[in-house]
Amino acid sequence: MTHEAVERLLERSNRLGSDPRNTNYAGGNTSAKGSGSDPVTGRDVDLLWVKGSGGDLGTLTEAGLAVLRLDRLREMTNVYPGPEREDEMVAAFDYTLHGRGGAAPSIDTAMHALVDAAHVDHLHPDSGIAIATAADGPELTERIFGDKVVWVPWRRPGFQLGLDIADIKERHPEAIGTILGGHGITAWGATSQECEENSLWIINTAAEYIATHGRAEPFGAVLPGYEPLPEESRRARAAALAPLLRKLVSTDVRQVGHFSDDEAVLDFLSRAEHPRLAALGTSCPDHFLRTKVRPLVLDLPATAELSEIRQRLSELHEQYRADYRDYYQRHASPDSPAMRGADPLIVLVPGIGMFSYGKDAQTARVAGEFYLNAVNVMRGAEALSRYQPIDESEKFRIEYWALEEAKLRRLPKPRSHAGRVALVTGAASGIGKAIATRLAAQGACVVVADLDLSKAREAAAEIGSADVAVGVAMDVSDAEQVRAAVDAALLAFGGLDLVVNNAGLSISKPLLETTEKDWDLQHDVMAKGSFLVSQAAAKVLVEQGLGGDIVYICSKNSIVAGPNNIAYSATKADQAHQVRLLAAELGPHGIRVNGVNPDGVVRGSGIFASGWGAQRAAVYGVPEEELGAFYAKRTLLQREVLPEHVASAVAVLTDADLSHTTGTHIPVDAGVVAAFPR
Incomplete structure (x- = not known):
């Protein structure tokens, strides 16, 4: 009681x-x-x-x-x-x-x-x-x-x-x-x-x-050129800068990011006093433990060319690291914990917003919330008096407190996919949803992409909070929608590490009944769609410089010739060869590309539920409700394949244990001899 x-x-x-x-x-x-x-x-x-x-x-x-x-x-x-x-x-x-x-x-x-x-x-x-x-x-x-x-x-x-x-x-x-x-x-x-x-x-x-x-404008007058950009423009620029920033702040350890264009932060960055105040750093111990003692602040107007902004951010990052090392060396004693990393956790870009970073999405988001608290504190202090945080030496005593170090050491070992951001297409149901769920359980932040936005958001909510999964709309055959979904991932989690090309559909017809529309539809979604998603993702992965994974959910049909399946099997073969081609091209960037070849995933499958199951059952002359058992009986292991089995293969393929594996296809078919990779 x-x-x-x-x-x-x-x-x-x-x-x-x-x-x-x-x-x-x-x-x-x-x-x-x-x-x-x-x-x-x-x-x-x-x-x-x-x-x-x-x-x-x-x-x-x-x-x-x-x-x-x-x-x-x-x-x-x-x-x-x-x-x-x-x-x-x-x-x-x-x-x-x-x-x-x-x-x-x-x-x-x-x-x-x-x-x-x-x-x-x-x-x-x-x-x-x-x-x-x-x-x-x-x-x-x-x-x-x-x-x-x-x-x-x-x-x-x-x-x-x-x-x-x-x-x-x-x-x-x-x-x-x-x-x-x-x-x-x-x-x-x-x-x-x-x-x-x-x-x-x-x-x-x-x-x-x-x-x-308090004074009406404690942060001073507006700086010309530092005013907030229109919402669409600033978010587009934020997405364009996110891969570079993720690369910079992950110099010591991979970080997950969060973007905020909160009005209070944008106003702070537009004012004349923001460079002075930001340099003073935060004060409350809870603040600077989450944000480091001070942020990295871009000293260019929002209207500067993106190329100039990128160059300046790289320069400022190098200076930030040097300054942080100096800060550590000024105050460290022989018994101080080792320096934990010299990268910033808060990056402020005038006119665009604030990027915050941490070991996971919640930590990154909360770091941003703490810096917003710091902005509010500075506004109040400057309105009445002058902002005067505690001495730098005292900040160091808190940041490198032995008790804080002990708390960090008590944290559990990170899960296999912690700190990684995954985008899964066709993830509102079936195999895609199982993959997204498994990756999230392994510690990844997951972007659930699907043609149906409401279903994508519903699936994401089932997986976890917005710090774990978000749902986005994506027609994989539309390049603009693909880019928008990748941008949404960058704004939600600061980057991208892992992409699963799972979106698909199937129409089971013999050659003479397969229409040009049938052929184009399946190739648009799977062959072209995988190409567009991989292309948009690779652009981010290459710029981040952190390696990454691209996984194609292909099919046993990419190898085995079956009846009445010309369009589906041909496009799966296209996807299978994309794996080999991209593995060869992207390998020098540390990006692994692999495939999974499932077969007979009936239960929980969106494709089978949409008519494909009835069509295949008719081809094999069995009742539709017995199709899964029929597929199982023709395998070596006599086991039915479920979406979770495919998800397990993806999790293993993208784990660090297979860090040296690329360009391969993993069968998840319970043993179909004709589908053994050659």
């Missing part, structure tokens, strides 16, 4: 965390104190429930809470060795856990334990951080909040910060919370409702003060 204090805590956390004005994704933490039974003694003990490390307030559940003995936590003050040995206290939290303790305690646990209040919130609202990063933050705090909110000078999160806030709470009984310099806010209350109300009062009071007293 869930403790009432926990129920109230989760309700409060979810409300606060669901509004980005209150805190950013996975940012901040909340807590509640109460009593619970010690299972060993049967006596009641005082407990602390607090959001654990890495959780998100908006989606927090009881499993995401750390549960600790409050008496033992507070006794830690007697053994605290001081700020210079701060990190030792986090390991000591394990000795204060109640039972199994729930989630791992975060660095902010002390803040919640030591403050003498039943409920405590620590949040990262844009309005609060604007005050926390203003040059005259202490004076602004007193002016805006009076004696209800107290300024706390910057201190790295940890036990000493908890002691500082607890001392303020004790010395200022009239206070309901604090502004944490360079960081965020803390509020408390005797009840969960009071704590939430106090948090919201601080957030809203700060926002209203900025709106009422």
Whole structure:
């Protein structure tokens, strides 16, 4: 049975965390104190429930809470060795856990334990951080909040910060919370409702003060030529730049991307002060842990030639890497973790928008959201005062904190296709949907392309969130639609690594009954369609310089001559030879091209359901519902082939284990002797 204090805590956390004005994704933490039974003694003990490390307030559940003995936590003050040995206290939290303790305690646990209040919130609202990063933050705090909110000078999160806030709470009984310099806010209350109300009062009071007293244009005048391009133009330019940017930011490790042309970012990049402010970097620890200490900013107007922009981005990237190495060397000590990579995570292109990067789509998207938070913070600070983030040395201490390094090392091993972006054609059903589902399960971001947009989106939603799969419309026989779908992949996930040519149809007729229309339709979709998709994808893959995979879903019919199947089998043979031709041409770019030859995939197949099954059943003289069993009986293994078996072959072919395989065809037919590749 869930403790009432926990129920109230989760309700409060979810409300606060669901509004980005209150805190950013996975940012901040909340807590509640109460009593619970010690299972060993049967006596009641005082407990602390607090959001654990890495959780998100908006989606927090009881499993995401750390549960600790409050008496033992507070006794830690007697053994605290001081700020210079701060990190030792986090390991000591394990000795204060109640039972199994729930989630791992975060660095902010002390803040919640030591403050003498039943409920405590620590949040990262844009309005609060604007005050926390203003040059005259202490004076602004007193002016805006009076004696209800107290300024706390910057201190790295940890036990000493908890002691500082607890001392303020004790010395200022009239206070309901604090502004944490360079960081965020803390509020408390005797009840969960009071704590939430106090948090919201601080957030809203700060926002209203900025709106009422702030300068109208804190980022300065508009720079000529830096205004946002029309939506269609800027998104087209974003797609054109995405492959190069992915190549640049993946110099050290492959990154997934996200594009945003949010109005606030576009306005920031159009203003005269954006170079100065961007160079100062972000301030809140949650911000720069996600975005690095500063972004890469293009210093050309949006109207510059694309060739000039590409050249300048390459130059700026080299300078960024050199600057980041210098930053690391300036502040690293002998016991600092090794440098994790010198590539930017945020790239700002005036007039076009923001590209953000991370190990997966969610991390990339959230990085962009955090930089949008930083823009809002800079706007508020500049409106009232002057934006002044914490010192670079303090940023380094956070970024290369041993505790952060330990957290990174605890992450599970990446799945086989993590960090890769896949485009699957004809993926709303059957084999294509099974392939898309399997690749997503292996960690890939998947673009589900299909002739029917609504079905593509429905299939994508079944596979996962928009951070995992998106649906796009694509008639593979239309070059313009193919390019548009590839552009959609670039804008959704920043690049492209893996393409599966699966879209197909079939009309089973003998030669004398096959019309020119029948022939053209099948060749347009499969032979021409595969060519167009491979061509558009190869352009991206070559420019990215990260290698890649192109897989053709061919057929046993590309090898075996069967009756009444001239158009389908001929176009499958065309596809099969495209595999060989493209493997030879694209190999020097590290791009592998392979094929899969299925046979008799009846169950779940869109082709068979659309009339092909009835036609083939008539050819072989069996009932349509027995066609799958009929195909199985003629194989060596006597097994029916399902869409999932084809998907498995694609997953294996595109895995790193077959990194040296290209130009081959894998049969997935349960053993058809006549179809053995020669």
